[in-house]
Amino acid sequence: MADSFSINEEMSGRRKFLVAATSVAGGIAGAAIATPFLLSMMPSERAKAAGAPVEVDISKLEPGMLLMVEWRGKVVWILNRTPDMLESLVKVEGQLADPNSDKKQQPDYAKNRTRSIKPEIFVAEGICTHLGCSPVFRKDVAPADLGPDWLGGFFCPCHGSKFDLAGRVYKSVPAPTNMVVPPHAYLSDSRLLIGSESEGSA
Numbered sequence: 001m002a003d004s005f006s007i008n009e010e011m012s013g014r015r016k017f018l019v020a021a022t023s024v025a026g027g028i029a030g031a032a033i034a035t036p037f038l039l040s041m042m043p044s045e046r047a048k049a050a051g052a053p054v055e056v057d058i059s060k061l062e063p064g065m066l067l068m069v070e071w072r073g074k075v076v077w078i079l080n081r082t083p084d085m086l087e088s089l090v091k092v093e094g095q096l097a098d099p100n101s102d103k104k105q106q107p108d109y110a111k112n113r114t115r116s117i118k119p120e121i122f123v124a125e126g127i128c129t130h131l132g133c134s135p136v137f138r139k140d141v142a143p144a145d146l147g148p149d150w151l152g153g154f155f156c157p158c159h160g161s162k163f164d165l166a167g168r169v170y171k172s173v174p175a176p177t178n179m180v181v182p183p184h185a186y187l188s189d190s191r192l193l194i195g196s197e198s199e200g201s202a
Helices: 002-040 045-049 083-091
Strands: 054-057 066-071 074-080 121-125 136-138 153-155 184-186 191-194
Touching: 054 066, 121 191
Parallel strands: none
Antiparallel strands: 054 191, 066 074, 074 121, 136 153, 184 191
């Protein structure tokens, strides 16, 4: 009886192993089939390098939040500015090198105080215009390291350049120009297209 029990136990163990092995193999095969379909729905590396537009869902972008996406191998920021943030844009203008965005760092439809199509949504390449470092989002007001007049914005830790919440550069910092606003357009209230050459629309 003991031998019969051992044989049955061994056969049961083999069956479990075969079922598990078959499931794993099936899962791998399914993934191998699904992957080309998933990849076919994504922009190719060549398309990304050529600057294919990137569609972004901004429906969950809360006020005060910053979303980062990639376009043309660069990080692009999408900031949902609060009413207080928008008010700060007026207050800091005397400290800015190019408050009216006279230098061509944005499409014509973003040459305004907010440097945007919709006042609350700011879109910019997250790159310092000095040596290409990536600034950090500092929305805190008057931190000790940025001075008592700081009302929030972007700070580049590489060489100390500062930008306001519209990406406008402060005076007397290494960065020579405002941050770049890429071409963009709204497909709907919740869908943003970055890299579109057509004029933006609300």
